[in-house]
Amino acid sequence: MPGGFDFQVIYNALPYLFLDGMRFTLTLTLVATLGGIVFGTLLALMRLSRFRLLGIFAATYVNLLRATPLVLVIFWFYFLVPVLVQWMMGARSPVRIDPFWSSVVTFTLFEACYFCEIIRSGIQSLPKGQALAGAALGMTARQNMAYVVLPQALRNMLPLMLTQTIVLFQDTSLVYVLSITDFLGAAAKIAQRDGRLLEMYVFAALVYFVISLFASQAVRLLQKRIAIIR
Numbered sequence: 001m002p003g004g005f006d007f008q009v010i011y012n013a014l015p016y017l018f019l020d021g022m023r024f025t026l027t028l029t030l031v032a033t034l035g036g037i038v039f040g041t042l043l044a045l046m047r048l049s050r051f052r053l054l055g056i057f058a059a060t061y062v063n064l065l066r067a068t069p070l071v072l073v074i075f076w077f078y079f080l081v082p083v084l085v086q087w088m089m090g091a092r093s094p095v096r097i098d099p100f101w102s103s104v105v106t107f108t109l110f111e112a113c114y115f116c117e118i119i120r121s122g123i124q125s126l127p128k129g130q131a132l133a134g135a136a137l138g139m140t141a142r143q144n145m146a147y148v149v150l151p152q153a154l155r156n157m158l159p160l161m162l163t164q165t166i167v168l169f170q171d172t173s174l175v176y177v178l179s180i181t182d183f184l185g186a187a188a189k190i191a192q193r194d195g196r197l198l199e200m201y202v203f204a205a206l207v208y209f210v211i212s213l214f215a216s217q218a219v220r221l222l223q224k225r226i227a228i229i230r
Contacts, residue, residue, distance in 0.1 A: 009196045010203050013187075021186030022207075028103055028182065029169045035108035036168070037161065040115025045145070047120055062113040070110055071174050077106045078178055099180045107168065114164050122157030123149055159223040166215045170208060183207065 046058035065073065081102075082094035089095070126149060134144035173184040181189070184204055191200035 006196055006199055009190070009194055009199050013190045013200070016190065017183060017186050020181055021183035024100070024181060025169070025172050025183045028100070028107065028172050028175070029165065031104050032107035032111055032172075033165045033168060035104065036111035036115045037119075039108060039112035041119050041150075043112055043116035044119040044123065047116065048123060058116070062116050065110055065113045070171055071177060073110050074103070074106050074174060074177065077109075078102050099175075099178055103172075103175050103178075103180065107172070111164065111168050114167075115161065118157050118160045118164060119153070122153035122160075125156050126152055155226055159219050159226065162219045162222070163216070166212055166219070169215075170212060173208070 043058045043062060046054040047062070049055055078097065078099070082097055085091070085095040086093065130148055130152060134148035139147065172182055175182050176185045176188060179185065187200040187204040191197045194200075
């Protein structure tokens with residue numbers, strides 16, 4: 001279909017787009033989300049700690065990365081870290097880092113800043129009486145946080161954490177700048193190979209839109225359900 005919108009090129013590319021590209025995107029989203037939540041929880045506890053130096057370190061880290069464009073962080077880790085490792089180890093050449101794990105570490109470190117603020121807000125949203133009740137039962141500060149505060153705070157912050165995961169899913173398309181075959185990268189390769197940029201980029205945008213729309217609707221339903229429970 002010269003000069004027209006060719007649906008056949010999209011149909012032929014579906015296995016490659018979803019089995020290779022989308023699988024990479026969803027895997028990166030899942031792993032980076034889990035890592036971001038774990039590291040973000042640690043940062044949140046540091047920010048709420050009574051030890052001032054821990055709070056200053058966590059606040060500096062969070063504010064610094066949140067003020068830095070994500071694409072710049074991706075470039076820093078992928079291109080500069082191998083050089084730094086080479087210098088530290090005294091190697092003759094830069095140490096090669098697998099693109100997937102480079103992306104996982106980059107997104108984990110970056111998204112942890114946002115999960116940190118979500119988790120910190122969720123913890124602070126609980127009435128102080130909850131923590132006092134745990135202390136009255138003889139719980140240590142660690143037990144109080146693990147068994148009383150965090151489980152209740154999770155209900156408050158779950159919708160925001162899921163919303164941030166949707167943002168992360170969209171942001172994973174930035175690994176395209178490293179020529180990694182995520183969903184957008186797969187679409188770009190086919191577009192350049194077949195000379196059908198319009199079809200592939202329109203289809204990629206539509207897929208991201210549909211997935212994000214349905215995920216956002218699911219988060220809204222969950223938020224309403226949580227509101228009813230309260």
